[in-house]
Amino acid sequence: MTREDSAQRTPAAEQTPVRTPVRRGPGGGGPFGGMTMPGDKSLNFGxxxxxxxxxxxxxxxxIVLVTLLAVVSVVFAVLGPKLLGNAINLVFAGAISAQLPKGITQAEAIAGLRAHGQGQLADLISGMTLTPGEGIDFTAVGHVLMWVLALYIASSLFAYLQGYVLNGITQRTVYRLRQDVEAKIHRLPLTYFDRMQRGELLSRVTNDIDNISQTLQQTMSQLLTSLLTVIGxxxxxxxxxPLLAVIALVTIPLTLVVTMLIAKRSQRMFVAQWRNTGELNGQIEEAFTGHSLVKVFGRHREVEExxxxxxxxxxxxxxxxxxxSGLIMPSMMFVGNLMYVAIAVVGGLQVASGAMQLGDVTAFIQYSRQFTQPLTQLGSMANLxxxxxxxxxxxxxxxxxxxxxxDPERPVSPQGTRGRLAFEDVSFRYVADTPLIEDLSLVAEPGQTVAIVGPTGAGKTTLVNLMMRFYDLDSGRITLDGVDIASMTRHDLRDRMGMVLQDTWLFKGTIRENIAYGRPDATEEEILDAARATYVDRFVHSLPDGYDTVLDDExxxxxxxxxxLLTIARAFLARPSVLILDEATSSVDTRTELLVQKAMSALRADRTSFVIAHRLSTIRDAGLILVMEAGRIVEQGTHAELLARGGAYYTLYNAQFAAPAEEEA
Structure with a gap:
């Protein structure tokens, strides 16, 4: 697409408000233009x-399977401290019993301690189960520890399986999201790309989706496990x-308040972070694309600034x-440490009074850590x-x-490939209150070459874009072989048309693949015939790998x-019924241009051709020349007829050739 319609297309960006900078014409602001800063938009988080x-x-x-695996893993994990508490009770009770006389009962030992004024020690022993004089039962302790080891191994195994299944869920979800984005891009109108910077769009398709993938991968597992752990x-x-549990639960509202206050402040900054990422990518892509121009005009300091x-x-x-957002985790740890101190103090008093055993208190302290850890993890996940x-x-x-x-539900397809194209009272404008093309009518007969000329911004490229249905008409219709193009699928319409643009586009691949882009099923001989006809064959043989030479992205x-020449060969191979040439020889030398003109004459044979030309010498042989001004056809006829008429075409023609003649004189 050329930039000759930028004067009309700039306002198109104003039709739909967007958060990205408005681009000035199809080419954007250029490597030296300023960027319009969009206003902050608060994230609608919920x-x-x-x-x-x-x-x-x-x-x-x-997800159900992941939940079940997580439940089993968490159940095994939370049972561990209780069993460890039992082991500590066995060790502590055995150590105390070893200091008591053998042969008496626990009740007699407690009574003896009280009789000797050791009431606090008697209270401690009253909360335990022991046999005086027996010592530590290491066999029982060993059995408990084996059960604890088995529980932790089983918990880790189920956690591993959970992570494996969850990874597949996450990657498939992101895979579908990327597919949806790719499909969406192909359904977007050209106006969307006119107003969206390429770097900004690429940032959404790559950086933002990668960030979503990372978020899902890291938060889903931790979120589920943390919630289940808190419950368990x-x-x-x-x-x-129950007493210590109430003390622990008192800290939950405090942690929630801290988390919400901090998250609310960081929320807006995350939106700004990713918005700035997209804008910075757009700026870098713009500067790198125009790197040569930046150097030529000495604007690198401005670009750097x-x-x-x-x-x-x-x-x-x-x-x-x-x-x-990083303040959440240390704040949660501070609240957790306060809870830990409270539990240690109250738990110690409970053990001393005989209301609890030492192993139960140590188990509860472990539970308090397990309780605050998932809360802390939930807080740390807030930023992610x-x-x-x-x-x-x-x-x-x-x-x-x-x-x-x-596309229409019941599309119509023209019979045959004659290539008769007709505009019937066509009107189109990019902005409702800015007229561009009004009530335009013309007919291009099969095999006829129609040249479109006019000053910059006259609407020449817009006319071609309407033929291709890059934009939809405001009124009127365009027919191809008698069929309204709006009743055809876009694929069917564009399959019958070929374009050679002033701005060439090649993809990373071999020269052979680039030529066959329009007809992937073309034979080797057909590709070579197209290359010879368009004089590509001449320079390909000078390359080391010939037709297997790999072109880079640019x-x-x-x-x-x-x-x-490669883009012309591509159109030649496709052999469409309607051919559109948008200043297709602007980058070739004069001698090659003459050769290519002959090749395109053969290419245009038996098909309708539209030629957008700035050099009027290249369209003298056109069957019909249309002169456009401000979206209207002001003159039409052959080269000789228009010169004889002495109107707008005559003025354009003389403007191109008068200056060189004056310089020679």
């Missing part, structure tokens, strides 16, 4: 998080000591988001979760973008003229 969770719905069977540990704490400014904004947003939801909002914004009008290992 709905975005629910929508992200809804993406997991197809994996509900796996709470139950066990009430089993061990813009980069430093945007990088500083990203640094401040990222630092603020990570620092503030907010970051992932912020990225998901940007991806959902792309998925929610307005799509191009759908096609920088061939010249601009050679790239344009």
């Amino acid at each position: 709905p975005s998080a629910k929508r992200l969770a809804a993406r997991l719905r197809p994996e509900w069977i796996g 540990v709470t139950v066990m704490m009430f089993v061990v000591s 813009r980069f430093r400014s945007k990088n500083q904004e990203m640094y401040q947003a990222s630092f603020g988001a990570q620092f503030i 979760l907010q970051s992932g939801v912020a990225s998901s909002e940007r991806v959902f914004e792309l998925l929610d973008a307005e799509e191009q009008s759908p 096609g920088s290992n061939v010249s601009a003229g050679e790239k344009q």
Whole structure:
């Protein structure tokens, strides 16, 4: 697509408000233009998080399995401290019993201690189960420890299986999300790409989706395990000591308040972080694409300054988001330590009074750690979760973008490939109150070459874009062989048309693959015939690998003229019924241009051709020349007829050739 319609297309970006900078014309702001800063938009955390969770719905069977595995793993893990407490009770009771006279009962030992004024020690022994004089039963202790070891091994095994299944769920979910984004991009209208920076779009498709993947992978497992651990540990704490359990639960509201206050402040900064990431990517992509121009015009210092400014904004947003959200974990640890102190003090008093055994207190202390650890993990996940939801909002914004009008449910396809194209009272405007093309009518007969000329911004490329249905008409219709193109599928329409643009596009692949892009099923001989007809064959043989030469992403290992010849060969091989040439020889030398003109004459034979030309010498032989001004056809006829008329075409033609003639004189 050329930039000659930028004057009309700029306002198109104003039709739909977007958060990204408005691009000035199809080419964007260029490597030297300023960037419009979008306003901050607060993250709608709840709905975005629910929508992200809804993406997991197809994996509900796996999620149920993960939940069951997590439950079993957590149950085994929370039983461990209780059994360890029993082992400590056995050891402690055995150590105390060894100091008591053998042959008496526990009740007699307690009575004897009270008689000797050792009431506190008597209270301690009253809360224990022991046999005076027996000592430590190491066999019983060994059996308990074996059970503890078995529980922890089983818990780890189920946790491993849970992680394995969950990894598959996460990756399949992200895989489907990437598929949806890719499919969405192909359904978006051209206006969306006109107003969206490429770097910003790439950031949403790559960085944001990767961040979502990381968030799901790290938070789902920890979130589920942490919640189940909190529930399991709470139950066990009430089993061990209701009093200490109440003390532990008192800290939950405090931790929730701390988490919510900190998360609320960091939420806005995560949105700014990922917005700035997209803008910085767009700026870098823009500067790298125009790197040569930046150097030629000596604007590298300005580009560097813009980069430093945007990088500083990203640094401040990222630092603020990570620092503030990072306060959650130490705050939770502080609250947990307060709970730990309270439990230790009250638990010690309970053991001293004989209300609890030492092993139960040590088990409860372990439970208190297990209780605060998942709460701390939940707090530490807050920054990651907010970051992932912020990225998901940007991806959902792309998925929610307005799509191009759908293809008809019952499409019609023209019979044959004559290539008769007719405009019937066509009107189109990018912005409702800015007229561009009004009531335009013309007919291009099969085999006819129609040249479109006019000043920059006259609407020449817009006319071609309407033929290809890159934009939909406001009124009127365009027919191909008598069939309204709006009643055809876009694929069917574009399959019958071929385009050679002024801005060449090649992909990373061999020269052979680039030529066959329009017809992947073409034979080797057909590819070679197209290359010979368009004079690609001449320079390919000078390359080390010939037609197997691999072009890079930008096609920088061939010249601009050679790239344009490759695009012409691509169109030649496709052999469409309608051919559109948008200044297709602008990058080739004069001698090659003459050869290519002959090749395109053969290519245009028996098919309708539209030629957008700025050099009027290249369209003298056109069967019909259309002169456009401000979206209207002001003149039409052959080269000779229009010159004889002395109108707009005559003025354009003389403007091109008068200046060289004056210089020679």
